[in-house]
Amino acid sequence: MLAAFLLLFSSAITVQAEPVETVREGDVLLEADRIYREFEDGPLIAEGDVRAASGAQFLRADRVVYDIAADTVTAQGNVAVRSEDGQLFFGEDVVLSSDLRNGIVAAFAAELPPNGTLGAATAIRRESGTNELRKATYTLCRVCDEGLRRDRPTWQLKARRVIQDENKKKLTFRDAFLEIYGVPAMYVPYVQVPDPSVDRASGFLAPQIGSSSVRGTEVEVPYYWAISDYQDFTFSPRHFELLGTQWKGEYRRNTWNSSAIVQAGIIKPTNDLSAEGGNPDNVRWHWFSKYRRELPAQWTLEADVDAVSDQGYLLIYDLEPDGELQEEIGILRPDRLESNLTFDRRTENSFTDVSAWLFQTLRVREDQAFTAQALPRIRHERYFDGLGGNFTLGGSFLTLLRDDGLDSMRGSGHLRYERVKLTRGGHRFETFGELRGDLYTYRDADLGTQACNVDDRAYDACRMMFPRGGNEESFSVSRFLPTVGAEWSYPLARIGENASFIIEPRVQAVVSPDESFADDVFNEDSQFFQFDTVTLFDYNKATGLDLWEGGQRVNAGVSTTATFGQGVTVNTLVGGQFRAKSSDAFNDNTGIGEVQSDIVGAVDVNLGSNFAIDNRFRIDDDTGSFRRVESLVRGRLGRLSGRLNYLRIESDDFETDQVLDEFLVVSAALKVTKNINLAYSQAQNLDSGSTTNTQLALRLANRCAGMTILYRFDDSTVPGFQQDRELLFRVQVLGFN
Secondary structure, three states: HHHHHHHHHHHHHHHHHOOOEEEEEEOOEEEEEEEEEEEOOOOOOEEEEEEEOOOOOEEEEEEEEEEOOEEEEEEEEEEEEEEOOOOOOEEEEEEOOOOOOOEEEEEEEEEEEOOOOEEEEEEEEOOOEEEEEEEEEEEOOOOOHHHHHEEOOOEEEEEEEEEEEEEOOOOEEEEEEEOOEEEEEEEEEEEEEEOOOOOOOOOOOEEEEEOOOOOOOEEEEOOOEEHHHHHHHOOOEEEEEEEEEEEEEEEEEEEEOOEEEEEEEEEEOOOOOOOOOOOOOEEEEEEEEEEEOOOOOOOOOOOEEEEOOOOOOOOOOOOOOOOOHHHHOOOOOEEEEEEEEEEEEEEEEEEEEEEEEEEOOOOEEOOOOHEEEEEEEEEEEEEEEEOOEEEEEEEEEEEEEOOOOOEEEEEEEOOOOOOOOOOOOOOOOEEEEEEEEEEEEEHHHHHHHHHEEEOOOOOOHHHHOOOHHHHHHHHEEEEEEEEEEEEOOOOOOOOOOOOEEEEEEEEEEEEOOOOOOOOOOOOOOOOOOOOOOOOOOOOOOOOOOOOOOEEEEEEEEEEEEEEHHHHEEEEEEEEEEOOOOOOOOHHHHHOOOOOOOEEEEEEEEEEOOEEEEEEEEOOOOOOOOEEEEEEEEEEEEEEEEEEEEEEEEEOOOOOOOOOOEEEEEEEEEEOOOOOOOEEEEEEEEOOOEEEEEEEEEEEEOOOOOEEEEEEEEOOOOOOOOOOEEEEEEEEEOHHHO
């Protein structure tokens, strides 16, 4: 400890030009260029690069007077003291007790690791660890010598009085001003912050302020409560000028074998709800949660509960899950929310899943009574090797229940086989087969599903599309579904000095019973099927089990890769399906099911690391027109970066001959300076010619503070909801967030 102290404040004493005098008096060891007394039994005076030590306490100064009778050590000039716990502080005139633990410091300055500084005109140090500072300053920011922050930190607190509690690791400020770049910005009569060495501490977080044409002025003031080392709670009341006060918060818990997070809120609206869509309740609420626990024998329990009081709640209050739950739920908004309780077990050769799923529709036109609930869903698979390939043996059971409409039960079993062989010449052959059997039982089949029970849907016309024409109330269906197939691919490569090319043709032949079962089975788990390059070589292209792709067919395509210098690459894939005869398993607008399908393709171009184009498309096999186009262009030029997303869908509908949807999203970001960023995005409905969303953000930030100003415009097309223009202001300050 002493060696480290001497190394920190001076060169090693062994290289001193003059001999160093050393004296031990009581509990204090003094080293200096000169040590003397002015009279016998008087104070001991040390001058010239003085070092004093008492136990684990150290001191260095230009001059030190040790008064044994008064039991004080007085240090003057460039005083530096390291306390027993390692804290370092400085001063010009210091009077301490002989053990260096109590005293008064003039022109006090202290380092609070890892990045804090604390200064004061005077400081009173106490052995108890509670220190009092007068005319004090505190910051977590470095002082820079250039730019707007020259000679001052980004922010600092100046207070008439500060209490530093070294034991509880906190600083309490009285009559304080928050200065931004040296300019007083806010007066606070009382504020308490944790010591910089504390990772988590209870206290208020920076507020968030905004203004919305729908909600009025809004203010959110979070309070963070560090309950223990493994759990915390953030209480974030949010007051709306036009809607009332929303009481919400977040609880988190993380242990060695479990984790939990809950985000919930409730509000009793003060506005008139009669004109609002979505059937709003008088008391509105939300609950988003996720729980996971490791169980014995490689079992895992997961419980996700996501629910809101009514369909328009998230839209009106501009609410979405934060942090860990954002990805879990955000991709579903605004269509539906999912809740589930799941037990699963995964081993090297098996998978088991037992779960229950509940769904809540957020579409204003849909009736929750016709939304299916999966109670329960059971799946199991085992994997083993044999006959030179891999076998999968498994089965599933699913029950779908509705308050109104169709109820169903499905049991399914399957045995799959796959084998891959590579020849010396580079040919790749894959053979596969599947034996599958399904058993369905339906009740209230004539009442149908959600699809036919919306406000603007002609129910009688829709019901005619039900299995068995919608004329049977209850019935059962069994089916046996064998499939065999083979696939061949052969990559051809040419490697050059300046360019390389790879061309790979791929052909897959599949044989299944030539029956779709569309007249006997409700398609509930494969309604959002999309024929594209992703599903081109799936021998059964359905996303679930209900939709069955039968018949004899060939899936064929060619992929190419071209690589040039300086990171330039071009990747393409084009293909389609050819059938022995057409199938009615697929909807007409999917582009598949006829003898020759639509042509699907992808073209990706990368011009180095700063520019790229990704394209996905589907071309009508009869007319040659594009029925679906998805394009993404992204690039960077110096400090400017941008993205362009384009989507065009042309489809058939049973009510109208053709529907054309066309959307464009443009976004850009500009790095104005090292600490200033601008961002812009706009979503355009090209079909209607209207702007659906616009956002403009200004971000000022450095290592210890940040400020965001966000403008957003939402043009809601949902009946009962109006346009919303919002201005949001958010501040983040290191040490207060």
